[in-house]
Amino acid sequence: MKPSRKNFVEYLENRLTPDSAKSYLSYVDAFSRAVGKNEEYYFSSTEYFQEIAELLKGGVNKFSNFKKHSPKFQANIKTGIRALLKYYLYSDNVKKVQEDKKSKIPSDLRGGQIVEHYIDKFGKWLENFHIKNNGERFRSSKNYTIGLKRAIDDLNIDPKEFFSYTRKFQIEMFHIRLESNKSFWDRSESVKREVTSSINKYKFYIAEKNGEKLENLFKA
Numbered sequence: 001m002k003p004s005r006k007n008f009v010e011y012l013e014n015r016l017t018p019d020s021a022k023s024y025l026s027y028v029d030a031f032s033r034a035v036g037k038n039e040e041y042y043f044s045s046t047e048y049f050q051e052i053a054e055l056l057k058g059g060v061n062k063f064s065n066f067k068k069h070s071p072k073f074q075a076n077i078k079t080g081i082r083a084l085l086k087y088y089l090y091s092d093n094v095k096k097v098q099e100d101k102k103s104k105i106p107s108d109l110r111g112g113q114i115v116e117h118y119i120d121k122f123g124k125w126l127e128n129f130h131i132k133n134n135g136e137r138f139r140s141s142k143n144y145t146i147g148l149k150r151a152i153d154d155l156n157i158d159p160k161e162f163f164s165y166t167r168k169f170q171i172e173m174f175h176i177r178l179e180s181n182k183s184f185w186d187r188s189e190s191v192k193r194e195v196t197s198s199i200n201k202y203k204f205y206i207a208e209k210n211g212e213k214l215e216n217l218f219k220a
Helices: 003-014 017-034 048-055 069-093 094-102 111-128 142-155 168-179 188-209
Strands: none
Touching: 003 017, 003 069, 017 069, 048 069, 111 142, 111 188, 142 168, 142 188, 168 188
């Protein structure tokens, strides 16, 4: 799918409020001006992913037009740019994303196979769609997929039930139940942090996969 300002706003409106979508577009425009590009430049192709990612790592901080903004607005601009990078990934994978939204648990999978099937999808999202604060793609998904497996094991929930959740609030309810579970609390502090972090990442995954509105989906 060819990127465009209109499609970017539509992409955001499916995930944020209309007002937030317009604000994010203005942040991208401010970024373009700060680095000396016109407002159509970064909407002409997804091939600018690496260029933007490098600027987000710190390169944009060197531009005088960027430095004149307040620290808060600078952070807003970077939030908008992370959203643009995710939109690039979405544009390049739109067919696959649409197919994933419609996917159901395959009838021939059982127990651990279901866990592996959906954990693999989550891990691939972390690596291919999740954008870190500095603009890099997420490269180390193993700990997060292990953490999610541990959460499912601790609560002893039927994998078919867990992976049928399609809304963020369902994952939040799962998280509340987990935090009162003895198996979870018997784990070490470091493992509990790992499990909690994995669930938080999974909330973003569910929100993104199903186009659920989530105000801080693209924020640091």
